[in-house]
Amino acid sequence: NAGVTQTPKFRVLKTGQSMTLLCAQDMNHEYMYWYRQDPGMGLRLIHYSVGEGTTAKGEVPDGYNVSRLKKQNFLLGLESAAPSQTSVYFCASSYGGTAGDTQYFGPGTRLTVL
Amino acid sequence: AQRVTQPEKLLSVFKGAPVELKCNYSYSGSPELFWYVQYSRQRLQLLLRHISRESIKGFTADLNKGETSFHLKKPFAQEEDSAMYYCALNQGDKIIFGKGTRLHILP
Numbered sequence: 001n002a003g004v005t006q007t008p009k010f011r012v013l014k015t016g017q018s019m020t021l022l023c024a025q026d027m028n029h030e031y032m033y034w035y036r037q038d039p040g041m042g043l044r045l046i047h048y049s050v051g052e053g054t055t056a057k058g059e060v061p062d063g064y065n066v067s068r069l070k071k072q073n074f075l076l077g078l079e080s081a082a083p084s085q086t087s088v089y090f091c092a093s094s095y096g097g098t099a100g101d102t103q104y105f106g107p108g109t110r111l112t113v114l
Numbered sequence: 115a116q117r118v119t120q121p122e123k124l125l126s127v128f129k130g131a132p133v134e135l136k137c138n139y140s141y142s143g144s145p146e147l148f149w150y151v152q153y154s155r156q157r158l159q160l161l162l163r164h165i166s167r168e169s170i171k172g173f174t175a176d177l178n179k180g181e182t183s184f185h186l187k188k189p190f191a192q193e194e195d196s197a198m199y200y201c202a203l204n205q206g207d208k209i210i211f212g213k214g215t216r217l218h219i220l221p
Contacts, residue, residue, distance in 0.1 A: 033208065040123065042213035043158075043200060050207050058208065090158065103150075103209065105158040 002026055006091050006106040013081045013113045021076040021109050023091030030096030032074035033058075033103065034066060036087040043090065049074055050096065081113045116141050118203045118212035126218045127191045135186040135215050137175075137201030146204035147184040149175055150211070153197045161186075161199070171195070193219045 007022040023032065033048040035058075045058030049068040063085060065077045074093075078085060088110050092103040119138045127133050139145055149161040162170045164177045164184060175186045184201060196219045201212040 031207070035211075040213060042120075043211040045208060045210070048208055056207075059210070092158075102160045102163075107157055 004091055004093055004104050004106040006089075006109050008109060009107065010110050011112070013078075013111065015082060015113060017081050018077070018079050019081065019111075020078075021089055021091075021111075023074045023076070023093075023106060024072055025074075025093040025104070026072065027093060027095075027104065028071070029093035029104070030071070031094040031101075032068065033092040033094075034064070034074065034076045035090045035092065036060065037090060037108070038087050046076065046089075081111075083113045085111065086113045087111060116203065116205060116210065118201050118210055120199075120201055120212035120215050122215045123213070124216045124218065126220055128220045129193055130190050133186075133188040133191045133195065133217065135199050135201075135217065137184045137186065137212060139182050139184060139201075139203050141182075141203060145177070145179075145184075147175075147177060148202040148204070148209070149173070149184075149186050150200045150202055151197050152200070153194075158200070191219050193221065195219050 004025045030051050034046040035043045044060045047066040049055050052071040055066045067075045088108050090108050091106040094101040094103045117140045148163045151161040152158045173188045198214050200214045202209045
């Protein structure tokens with residue numbers, strides 16, 4: 001039981017390049033989330049999903065897109081990377097019903113945009 | 115607006131001394147609050163939630179609706195408590211996190 005996994009662990013991009021971060025969970029969770037973690041800013045929600053085929057905007061959605069085609073996967077895309085998107089990205093999932101359920105986090109992806 | 119405030123970015127405490135990490139919230143209605151912790155080189159994980167009224171690793175947190183606070187406390191700090199701590203508030207289908215407090219236990 002791997003829990004929540006994230007691919008890749010590290011990535012360096014040039015400004016304007018695109019990439020996709022993959023989050024996978026094997027706990028049959030309904031809810032999935034993408035956060036970014038920046039020094040002094042804490043965790044900020046980018047996008048989230050309350051079930052397969054659904055997505056919703058979080059606190060800082062601009063410059064990102066997401067897709068949840070399969071229940072176990074939640075993809076985060078950067079179409080045209082900017083230096084302001086340099087951050088550590090965390091994916092999380094929860095059972096659902098209410099966000100009061102425990103969120104389980106992935107190990108994070110460290111992204112640097114030059 | 116609903117928000118979570120952690121006023122301290124860094125808290126340094128000597129080993130064996132009491133710890134109090136502050137969290138204040140703004141929410142209309144009955145709040146559901148959590149503390150999450152991130153140890154060095156580990157994943158962010160749930161530490162405790164107020165509805166459980168539990169003590170985890172010696173930590174407790176009491177919801178004070180009058181002061182709109184959910185401070186995290188431990189009577190005697192241990193070196194392994196050094197970590198980043200986030201207070202979080204349930205918003206229905208998502209959670210909002212505070213900016214976090216880094217707890218540094220001094221030997």
